[in-house]
Amino acid sequence: MASLKDVANMAGVSLMTVSRVINHAEHVSPTTRERVQKAIEALNYVPDYSARKIRSQGAKTSTIAILALDTATTPFSVEMLLAIEQTARERSWNSFLINILSSEDAERAVRHLLAQRPDGIIFTTMGLRHVILPEALAGKQVVLANCVTDDETLPCYIPDDFAGQYQATQHLIAKGYRRPLCFWLPEMALASKPRRAGFIQAWQEAGLSLDEVQQYHMAMGDEHYTDLVTLLDRHCTEGAADFDVLVCGNDRIAFVAYQTLLARGISIPQQVAVLGYDNLVGVGELFLPPLTTVQLPHHEIGRQAALHLIEGRTHVGVQQLACPLLKRVSL
Template sequence: MRVSLKDVAERAGVSIKTVSNVVNKYPHVTPAMRERVQRAIDELGYQPNVTARHLRKGRTGIIALAVPELGNPYFAELAGAVIDAAADHDLTVLLDHTRGEREREVLVSQGFRARVIDGLILSPLELEVEDLRGRDGDDVPLVLLGERQYDLPYDHIAIDNVAAARVAVRHLIGRGRSTIAYLGGRTDSANRPAHLRMKGWREELTEAGIPAPDSLVGRVGGWDRQDGAEAMARMLDSGVRPDAVFAYNDLVAIGAMRVLHECGLRVPWDVAVIGFDDIAEGRFGAVTLTTISPDKQSIARLAVESLLRSLEGTESPGGHEIAAEFRLVERESTLGRR
């Protein structure tokens, strides 16, 4: 026989409303009362009927997360963090893979799944402002992740890429490096994170009085290990020999480190390397990777909470720029083996 809220209320000696407040995680319940009700829930083995709860609110209990590439460890780890954050609110996450293509990002943003989702978290690469104006799925709350800024009434969560890049380059300068390459140059829009990170690289070098010539910019066609390896090989083949590398992301850094090894250059003694994203792979190589670590859990939590505020009608009109934290994680690729 299914345990009901009434059963829990009778066991705890409280009202059904109090039990409901605890189950729904409402904040205005005293810790002592919450513990009392939770003890009764545990003793009786009560399981909330999540589906019925969502239906009473006119919702499905499903949100969507759309990212450019699930095969990229950063986005895979971010997706896991979003799923965990959503689970804290009894929400299920539907994953979508846009491949960073504008057409697919438009399709997702326009709410083609609006009938089955309560809200959308989207990390776009190619989406333009006009794609979001008057979107068909505007009744479905939207939260944007990443570095594209649209000046539209949607919450936008991102780290400060310029500041993060400057922290990375400052670390390399502090280790005595003076010929610092950037692997991640692109020719597309200046709003892309690659350009923001290159901007931070150039600003920090300029402030330190260190040259930042174009010959130290390694152009890439993508963001994977192979792209980093090819960019590093081209730079070395051209006769440019940096004593440090700041890579757009950890995958590019890992590819570059492989080429450096094949060329007989030791990391970090000959060339120090720092990446970006703090993916798990960087922690387990023969030389562990120093990196900029975005707070993925915070990004996920902020995104889910933003959707919930919109759904509950507590979000004020207009978009909000929400900054997530980051930190430098120092490892062997710049410090050497301790």
């Protein structure tokens, strides 16, 4: 990694001049400032702000940096961020958050983060997804939370979606349902395949035929949630449905399903049971009747990712965390 001295040598100025430019001090000519900035960019120099804190405050407190891709800009995954902060605080670590607002914004966010010289980095996303980490993070102490990457040497903490759906399907089978209609997440969504596979395995292990199951995948894009309305119109006639349980890819699908079924005079769960997935913050508790769903372990993902860094865990690869079934009224 380039040093302050390297920048000074390339720009042909003193260390003090480089420091003044970095700290936006006055009394530096525009020509000199431009020369120093070009040297900083050419050398990919990252100022060490943490060194200043050590000199001014004494002993350094260990710090976790959180890179949040959409995580902090939606209500759905914020519990994961709160768990990281809480766990760090419990162990007398500091934490700070930097948002990545777009793929083009990643370089700026990473440079800002690395300037603080954190002891470990947690990369989080809203919604389970595959990510390509910024090159500047190569070789750093990075843990992934709610996402995976091609680098098998990195630890990743994600939901066990297969087991979550498997357990939920066992529950609906035990309740006597035999004619499911499934509206899964888009096929390209990372969580979609294990959830559908969990359903199929539980269904077949019970000796039931998939011929009795009607399965569809939602198209990619939020605008396609309401496609379920048209689908349900085809399967509901004169206040009756040709299925006895609706298995929803997530709670947002279940929200559309509730409105559609109830508006057509179909009662839940007396005529049709509904199963969700995610237990979305601020949404899951508002269904009437209360929605049976599967809990995404966002809090535990955040906690385990933080503990991975704090405890100096050495295992790598994907670590799957349990998704418990929340039994309510709709199923």
